[in-house]
Amino acid sequence: MNYFENDLKSLHEGLVNKDFSAEELAKETFETIKKREEEIDAFITLDEERAMEKARAVDAKGIDEGNVLDGIPVGIKDNIVTKGLKTTAASKMLENFNPIYNATVMDKLDERGMITVGKLNMDEFAMGSSTETSAFKKTKNAWDQTKVPGGSSGGSAAAVASGEIIAALGSDTGGSIRQPAAFNGIVGLKPTYGRVSRYGFIAFASSMDQIGPLTRSVYDNALMLNAISGHDFRDFTSSSKEVPDFTKEIDEGVKGMRIAVPKEYFAEGVDANVKQAVKDAIKKFEELGATVDEVSLPHTKYGVPVYYIIASSEASSNLQRFDGIRYGFRAEDVKNLEDVYVRSRSEGFGDEVKRRIMLGTFSLSAGTYDAFFKKAAQVRTLICRDYENVFENHDLILGPTAPTTAYGIGEKIDDPVTMYMNDILTIPVNLAGLPGMSLPAGFSDGLPIGMQLVAPRFREDTLYKAGFAFEQATDFHKAVPEIGGQN
Template sequence: MNYLNETIDSLHKKLADKELTSKELTEQTLAGIKEKDEDISAFITVNDAATDVAKKVDTEGIKGNLSGIPIAFKDNIVSNGIKTTAASKILYNFMPVYSATVLEKLESAGAINIGKTNMDEFAMGSSTETSFFGNTHNPWNLDYVPGGSSGGSAAAVASGEVVAALGTDTGGSIRQPAAFNGIFGIKPTYGRVSRWGVIAFSSSLDQVGVMSKRVEDSATVLSTMAGHDYHDSTSSEKEVPDYRANLDKDMSGVKIAIPKEFWHEGADPEVIKQVNAAIDVYKKLGATVEEVSLPTLKHAVEVYYVLASSEASSNLQRYDGVRYGFRAKDVKNIKDLFVNSRSEGFGDEVKRRIMLGTFALSAGSYDAYFKKAAQVRTIFIQEMTKVLDKYDLIMGPSTTSAAFKIGAKIDDPLAMYMNDILTIPANLAGLPAASVPAGLANGMPVGLQIMAKPFNEQAIFNAAYALQEENKFYEKIPTALKGED
């Protein structure tokens, strides 16, 4: 099965018309993963039981659009009976006894969990290079990173291994890899999707989203998995619309804000050129485009890394070598068990953020760092709200550059953190945001970022769909994929 030429709708039609069974589709998907993943390394674990699940779907009959469709899940989304590692040594053998709400909802709709994708360890990174299980490679150039932390999910979609995959986004971890891989990726409003069963990084920022080559496929998946969950008190009770059914590419009368601060001085001119060309498409389609200012944006990276690291230091306290996961050997007492298990089980980037967060929360630093960052976050939310009171959408580049070479930035944490400068704002404000392909810069994909008012994912889907139908980027085949047509 070549997913590069298929959509959820086209696959559903084949399954419903009995041109193909779910078992056959699943077997073909597993075969494609086995072949392509020799180069891409998008998966940590492939679900060996997927074919049995597909047989059950065939027996019960094809119903909704997702029935019988294989979907990949980022490996921080817990799955009952399937290893879930968060790409960390400390969870290398963790076998959950329940599934995350998003996984349960999709499986209830008949979707097949085909496997768990690679990621930066505990979602901490922007290149999928901090994974304990090794690097994932960008399908456009195997020497380049796929972005992160949801790099495995992005590469799996871009290479045609699956039609859609779930990721998580804490500071851009869906949108940045979506941009680097030339696919669509959406982070919904904070609270739109349950976080229950998602291994936590930063609880006030984390959100589950979807990645696919086509906008309409992500719309289908998000409609199915969104909604209130009594397990998650932060999930919203707002009604979830049928995003796929309501897709509309009419941009006439839409007001678009372009924050001047998004045109970062360090941005690649080729990236800016492609993004400007995409924005010109909206002007041609009848939208009003105006420049605005978000003065506090310059502090976004600092605010994010103080808050996110602080929450991470708290969330990761549970990994102590006692209850589950990696346990250090040859320890003499309980202190050795804690210290050695965490020292050997966590990678360098995770340790760095735990230390930063613990320092920011310490008695002598709380007011100067954590409290101050929270206050600046509030100011930033107010600025974003003020802009969205006057405009329907905010647009700009998803990233300041296209994908970079593996190893180019991994030893420079500050350079790596700056990869998130344009995507962090949506997480700090809890806004829905997406990246849609805008073109190519030096042969590598570039993404246009779109943000909207809280719970107005439909406006993002519509705007992304309009651009998709104009540039038809989904027709482009990643250059590292040999023999694809």
């Protein structure tokens, strides 16, 4: 079974026609994972025994012809809680955490008959842009194992791009689905804030976190979003807005669409080859019938500092529950209660997590709240208004996903400011709660280039229409890495 040559529909047809069984599909998936993991290191935990058991149960009941996802293996980022399957958030703090309940998205995938094969590596507590802050391993880019896969959903992106699995779930707080999707040459979507339930998601920054799908094609991505979207009474930020079938009008094309291209997205720091690939994509959209205008998002330049104040402040609040008392890592040979707190956190958290907790705690403290957190929240409102102004006359915003292609492992990990600036094009989308999607748009020195599309709130259908039209008119999504001898 070759995931480079199949999509969700063809796999479903094979299962329905009994060309292969769900058990055979799962078995071959694990065989492929074990072969490629030596080079990729995408998974923290595999769940082979339970996955095979579920696959046999799917076969026993028969494949549901009306459910494309029935019997399909899927990988899950390790900050999404899975009942009975270790969930670590790639941190020593949760190294042996075995949840007693499922995240809502897991219940939804289970209802669709999807088979969880394991938990995917990530930056610790989703704090990072390269999957190098994981406490357990460094995942490699599917196209070049000397390069980072992006982050924080680097394991999810690399597993899909290397053909280990057909689809995965990731999470996106400031670009953590879209940037690794761009670095690995696949499709990654961050839904509108509230579109997908966050119940059972290990929070980083609660006002920005969203779970979303990573796949090889736009259509597969839409199928996955169909499965995980919808209101959840257990998540008070979950939207009750009706969820459409995102595949229904996906082939309508872009004729008549108005696409905005912010001049700020082509500023200094964006690689020349990345700029050219996106400019070529703009021409393609014009050929397909869209109108493209240059616009301005003047407060984009403040996105990174605003994000790192607000996100770190929310992180310092969310992570205070990890105190060495109730669950998670606890330091040994402690002398008193304060020693439990201090040593458990000092030994359980990595450097990047500590850095953000300290920044957030400082920003929320009495002497600095007005100067930092309050001011950041005010500028966040200005960023939201920039988008609202553009969307009054446009259907989409288009630009690069990341300023560069994937960089070398170890190249930027010791320079947090440079690392933070790598998310400058994705962060404002999270601050505004908008849906954004990255899809392949070219190559530079053999490494994929990602193009980002952004739509108004709850208009993922527009993203999928535009993405599908571009995909059908180009061949970038058909390219595969050399791993596994497929190229």
